[in-house]
Ligand SMILES: *[C@@H]1O[C@H](CO)[C@@H](O)[C@H](O)[C@H]1NC(C)=O
Ligand SMILES: *[C@@H]1O[C@H](CO)[C@@H](O)[C@H](O)[C@H]1NC(C)=O
Ligand SMILES: *[C@@H]1O[C@H](CO)[C@@H](O)[C@H](O)[C@H]1NC(C)=O
Ligand SMILES: *[C@@H]1O[C@H](CO)[C@@H](O)[C@H](O)[C@H]1NC(C)=O
Ligand SMILES: *[C@@H]1O[C@H](CO)[C@@H](O)[C@H](O)[C@H]1NC(C)=O
């Protein structure tokens with residue numbers, strides 16, 4: 001178990017028992033503490049009973065949910081009123097007028113998940129009676145909230161997202177969306193994907209854990225080992241959300257489930273069946289939404305946004321890139337010289353590099369476009385649209401992607417190399433940011449430098465798109 005998780009839980013137990021009425025911070029670890037308290041109050045603490053009590057406390061008991069999971073009303077053990085109120089505040093999803101998203105928690109890996117779809121997926125999984133099949137799983141986790149008017153919403157450019165920023169990473173209270181909410185926010189999608197992945201895993205009843213809090217701790221608080229990192233991490237960890245989901249769920253099946261969920265909602269609410277025209281519109285909107293879903297959440301790697309690693313603002317006015325670009329340049333950071341394995345450490349490294357680039361080098365911002373940690377995530381530097389300062393003379397024609405660490409004599413983890421080589425590259429090409437025939441080069445091919453280190457340079461020579469094509473020097 002992650003030691004940092006324990007520390008926080010101990011502090012919180014003290015806190016909760018002293019100030020029972022105080023609301024806890026919006027951290028997954030605090031939510032797990034609440035789950036433990038519910039478990040302590042339920043004889044046997046069977047996960048399904050615990051989940052029903054959580055559902056009762058949070059008021060997740062409408063007709064649609066009951067259809068799949070049964071009633072979480074009067075027959076279900078109640079938790080004490082203070083705890084119940086805290087759980088309700090933590091779980092109930094809504095977006096306020098100031099774009100604050102509620103019902104979401106920050107996980108130790110730096111991503112944010114909505115608790116409702118997670119809890120519903122878990123309960124469906126624990127209730128499954130046949131290995132490999134969970135009744136209502138996709139409907140409860142990802143499709144439940146799509147019964148809104150697609151026609152109105154689909155006039156928006158984006159159907160999915162956005163992500164948001166926490167007010168404070170150590171003591172998160174308010175999560176503010178970066179844009180108007182679309183049909184499902186990124187946190188709802190994260191929670192829904194976790195619900196699906198865990199729900200499927202739980203359908204194997206011989207592998208079910210005895211306690212819900214243990215399952216959540218293993219999934220969200222797994223501590224990576226120095227040496228192996230993600231390459232030796234268990235399959236069922238939150239950091240592998242997208243890869244697990246990609247493996248488990250077929251997109252066409254997902255589309256059918258979404259349409260079915262909307263039909264089911266109407267039936268449950270006693271509404272008339274959809275007219276043919278309406279159903280056609282719905283199917284078209286789902287197809288459109290699914291394209292966006294696949295591009296943003298399946299093809300693209302998870303990228304920790306600037307606000308989450310605590311970036312300072314860009315100094316001055318960024319220069320926009322003119323897309324699509326023709327190059328991706330591979331770097332290593334050299335300093336920091338060691339791979340980072342946690343969100344805290346990778347974020348610290350990002351901040352120190354930005355400080356160095358801004359204060360010592362006198363640049364406007366951290367130089368790289370993206371940076372690969374060894375924690376299972378990429379970190380946003382200047383990002384997709386701003387020109388970087390990474391590869392002298394070539395900054396306007398390519399993205400600069402750097403691996404945290406010194407790769408003169410050893411390689412980054414296979415996992416982090418996969419994120420760049422496969423996911424980031426496809427994401428960039430699909431999203432119209434890189435040309436389909438882009439060229440990948442090591443920093444040393446265009447500048448007199450040892451970067452990206454001998455070992456990493458040897459490695460990338462075998463990557464698709466690797467090339468020696470040179471282009472006339474640009475002035476930036
Ligand atoms: C959508 O579902 C919720 C329950 O999950 C229900 O309260 C609401 O009325 C439904 N909305 C529409 C437009 O069907
Ligand atoms: C975040 O919260 C912690 C604990 O309350 C506090 O010590 C810290 O200064 C806060 N950080 C910021 C950036 O406000
Ligand atoms: C359940 O299914 C999984 C994947 O299909 C398989 O690995 C596992 O052995 C099965 N468990 C049982 C008890 O049959
Ligand atoms: C760069 O792009 C942003 C939006 O993507 C736009 O608001 C800004 O005006 C552009 N800047 C320049 C200098 O064109
Ligand atoms: C890449 O494709 C474009 C057309 O999309 C073409 O103009 C260009 O010459 C190609 N570059 C290489 C290196 O093949």
Ligand SMILES: *[C@@H]1O[C@H](CO)[C@@H](O)[C@H](O)[C@H]1NC(C)=O
Nearest residue numbers: 444445446447448449450451
């Ligand atoms: C490259 O840099 C090294 C040391 O920094 C220097 O000795 C060498 O002359 C440089 N080569 C060229 C072609 O500038």
